[in-house]
Amino acid sequence: MAFLMGGYLAYYSKKEYHTIVILGTSVLGAYSAVRGVSMFFPGTFPPETEIIKKIAENTIDPIFFSYIAAFILTSAVGAYYQRRQKKQDEMTNYIKT
Numbered sequence: 110m111a112f113l114m115g116g117y118l119a120y121y122s123k124k125e126y127h128t129i130v131i132l133g134t135s136v137l138g139a140y141s142a143v144r145g146v147s148m149f150f151p152g153t154f155p156p157e158t159e160i161i162k163k164i165a166e167n168t169i170d171p172i173f174f175s176y177i178a179a180f181i182l183t184s185a186v187g188a189y190y191q192r193r194q195k196k197q198d199e200m201t202n203y204i205k206t
Contacts, residue, residue: 127195135187143180 122129147154153172155163163169 131188131191131195135184135191138187139180139183142183143176146179147176 144154150172153170154176155169155173160169
């Protein structure tokens with residue numbers, strides 16, 4: 110079963126390579142940006158190892174949820190921009206050298 114799933118994912122990743130790269134870079138970039146901004150406000154973004162524990166104990170700073178919203182929004186905007194840029198490049202047959 111794992112072999113079949115691995116084969117399917119390999120086929121899918123080859124077929125949807127650009128989509129996977131766009132989503133991956135937008136999520137990674139958004140996290141890096143939001144995490145970087147949170148460094149200017151100590152204590153508002155808990156360490157990754159403590160997030161689940163703080164949520165379970167309900168001791169998380171409410172501003173943390175605004176970071177989550179900013180992360181989702183920034184990811185979506187980044188993915189949209191990259192997708193639009195890719196379509197524009199395809200339309201103009203632009204080849205980078």
